[in-house]
Amino acid sequence: MSHSSHKLRLNPIACEAHGMCAELFPERISLDEWGYPVIAGEPISPSLLSHARRAAQACPTFALLVEKDKAPA
Amino acid sequence: MSRHHATVAEAAPRAGAPDGRSLPRLLAEVPSREPMSLDHHLAVHGELPHEHRHGRRHESALIERVERAGLRGRGGAGFPTAVKLRAVAHGRRPIVVINAAEGEPASLKDRTLSELLPHLMLDGGELAAQAVGAEEVIVCVCESAIAGVESVSAAIEERSGESSVRMQLSTVPTGYVAGQESALVNHLNGGPALPTFTPPMPFEQGVRRRPTLINNAETLAQLALIARYGSTWFRELGTPSQPGSALVTLSGPVAYPGVYEIEHGASLASLIDAAGGTTAAARAALLGGYAGAWIDGSLLGGLSLSDEHLATHGASLGAGVVLLLSQDACPVAETASVARWLADQSARQCGPCLNGLDALAATVEEIAGGTVEGNASKRIERLAALVRRRGACGHPDGTVRLILSAVETFAAEFADHARHGPCEACDRAPELPLPARSTRNARRREPVAF
Numbered sequence: 001m002s003h004s005s006h007k008l009r010l011n012p013i014a015c016e017a018h019g020m021c022a023e024l025f026p027e028r029i030s031l032d033e034w035g036y037p038v039i040a041g042e043p044i045s046p047s048l049l050s051h052a053r054r055a056a057q058a059c060p061t062f063a064l065l066v067e068k069d070k071a072p073a
Numbered sequence: 074m075s076r077h078h079a080t081v082a083e084a085a086p087r088a089g090a091p092d093g094r095s096l097p098r099l100l101a102e103v104p105s106r107e108p109m110s111l112d113h114h115l116a117v118h119g120e121l122p123h124e125h126r127h128g129r130r131h132e133s134a135l136i137e138r139v140e141r142a143g144l145r146g147r148g149g150a151g152f153p154t155a156v157k158l159r160a161v162a163h164g165r166r167p168i169v170v171i172n173a174a175e176g177e178p179a180s181l182k183d184r185t186l187s188e189l190l191p192h193l194m195l196d197g198g199e200l201a202a203q204a205v206g207a208e209e210v211i212v213c214v215c216e217s218a219i220a221g222v223e224s225v226s227a228a229i230e231e232r233s234g235e236s237s238v239r240m241q242l243s244t245v246p247t248g249y250v251a252g253q254e255s256a257l258v259n260h261l262n263g264g265p266a267l268p269t270f271t272p273p274m275p276f277e278q279g280v281r282r283r284p285t286l287i288n289n290a291e292t293l294a295q296l297a298l299i300a301r302y303g304s305t306w307f308r309e310l311g312t313p314s315q316p317g318s319a320l321v322t323l324s325g326p327v328a329y330p331g332v333y334e335i336e337h338g339a340s341l342a343s344l345i346d347a348a349g350g351t352t353a354a355a356r357a358a359l360l361g362g363y364a365g366a367w368i369d370g371s372l373l374g375g376l377s378l379s380d381e382h383l384a385t386h387g388a389s390l391g392a393g394v395v396l397l398l399s400q401d402a403c404p405v406a407e408t409a410s411v412a413r414w415l416a417d418q419s420a421r422q423c424g425p426c427l428n429g430l431d432a433l434a435a436t437v438e439e440i441a442g443g444t445v446e447g448n449a450s451k452r453i454e455r456l457a458a459l460v461r462r463r464g465a466c467g468h469p470d471g472t473v474r475l476i477l478s479a480v481e482t483f484a485a486e487f488a489d490h491a492r493h494g495p496c497e498a499c500d501r502a503p504e505l506p507l508p509a510r511s512t513r514n515a516r517r518r519e520p521v522a523f
């Protein structure tokens with residue numbers, strides 16, 4: 001039985017490099033030299049999902065999306 | 074005059090179809106100045122076949138025919154056209170957009186179609202609309218292509234009484250990214266001609282939130298011939314994996330630069346021959362345009378213009394650009410000026426594109442000027458990795474491809490400039506066409522068929 005996993009998707013047009021997301025979810029998000037988030041590609045395990053959601057909710061421009069991964073976990 | 078509508082028959086070449094092995098196809102009887110009139114167009118290619126779609130549940134026969142023909146998009150990415158048609162045909166009240174924006178400075182093929190053969194691409198738009206169940210076709214032409222805008226507008230008027238769909242022209246602001254599909258949708262929805270965050274993709278939700286089929290002008294011109302003459306006819310030229318003919322824009326040191334129609338898989342040598350031969354030795358060729366890749370001069374003799382063969386050199390035909398760089402030009406200075414132009418074309422919406430392309434262009438400029446510090450190629454690689462796949466559109470990736478390919482192909486010249494600064498050729502006027510300097514002084518390039 002496979003349970004669905006999640007991944008982060010960034011809207012690079014909306015992102016204004018506030019950097020909150022990287023602070024709240026360092027397990028998957030780092031910042032590049034200009035302050036824009038670099039998102040690691042690995043799926044987010046259920047144990048990290050709440051961190052991911054918190055980061056997305058903290059983004060002032062709603063640029064960070066937590067989405068269901070289409071591929072089974 | 075009246076155009077009666079014949080029914081699309083089976084895949085066998087229609088009676089009266091031109092010899093499938095002969096060229097030109099699209100450029101048959103292309104006029105040199107005035108656009109081909111509707112009468113002349115119908116005399117050359119025959120009546121427009123009518124696409125019966127038996128209700129929403131039945132797929133149009135044309136989609137299957139396009140699939141069998143193996144037609145791929147000519148706007149650069151080579152996406153299978155039938156897949157797109159099918160996706161849009163499933164949606165409600167779709168819209169068809171003909172993309173003749175042609176933001177690529179080294180390409181003139183869509184301009185040529187708009188200016189001289191407008192009915193061919195309008196046929197394609199009309200047929201595609203019938204196939205997907207659309208009632209509306211919007212033709213997007215770059216506002217700077219004045220002759221193209223006039224010709225398309227007159228052609229729409231000319232066929233208005235007979236068209237099965239509503240056709241309308243939209244002029245698109247000049248710019249490299251304006252022709253990207255989400256930018257066109259944005260523009261047609263009343264916004265700026267800048268890319269948007271996708272998905273939803275235009276085929277899901279595009280103009281007025283409706284499913285929108287966006288195809289390059291040449292793609293639809295080819296579709297208009299497939300609808301008339303069939304997939305078997307189409308495949309009589311080209312290679313099994315890349316059937317048919319293609320429009321290519323050849324520029325650089327050849328006697329007659331311009332737009333040519335070739336068979337996929339034709340040798341570069343035969344294209345250059347058709348253009349009257351070279352006027353100077355070629356140091357390298359740029360394939361695919363400013364999102365494309367360089368191929369070293371030593372390899373050009375055996376080069377075949379099919380994506381299968383070009384892929385072995387890390388290149389592809391893209392939107393059909395073949396640009397020769399002469400031995401006299403400085404590839405580092407040329408790369409620096411194109412890289413700067415491409416960085417300036419960033420829509421400045423995405424941080425990595427805005428900052429990364431600027432940093433990349435600055436690095437190439439420093440190399441060209443001999444002022445670069447540290448390991449420049451490491452820096453370029455690091456910046457390339459920071460930029461790639463991080464924009465909302467493909468622009469940063471295309472720019473990175475071009476710069477990395479130049480650094481690899483012209484490694485010795487880059488190393489020499491980094492160490493010793495500008496070379497003698499650096500002072501020559503740049504060869505690679507860029508709009509700022511090419512629109513006014515460019516020789517008028519007549520399309521030539523071969």
Ligand SMILES: Cc1cc2nc3c(=O)[nH]c(=O)nc-3n(C[C@H](O)[C@H](O)[C@H](O)COP(=O)(O)O)c2cc1C
Nearest residue numbers: 146147148172175176252253254288289292467468
């Ligand atoms: C930066 C950028 C610029 C583009 N400009 C054009 C253009 O000017 N004309 C065009 O036909 N396609 C252009 N494209 C490709 C379109 O987004 C789209 O893929 C194409 O029009 C689809 O048509 P096709 O499937 O018939 O090739 C561009 C893509 C990118 C990433």
Ligand code: SF4
Nearest residue numbers: 015016018019021059
């Ligand atoms: S919090 Fe939002 S705006 Fe700030 S860097 Fe992260 S995604 Fe971008």
Ligand code: SF4
Nearest residue numbers: 420422423426464466
């Ligand atoms: S990637 Fe660059 S060109 Fe594309 S939308 Fe973003 S800023 Fe504009």
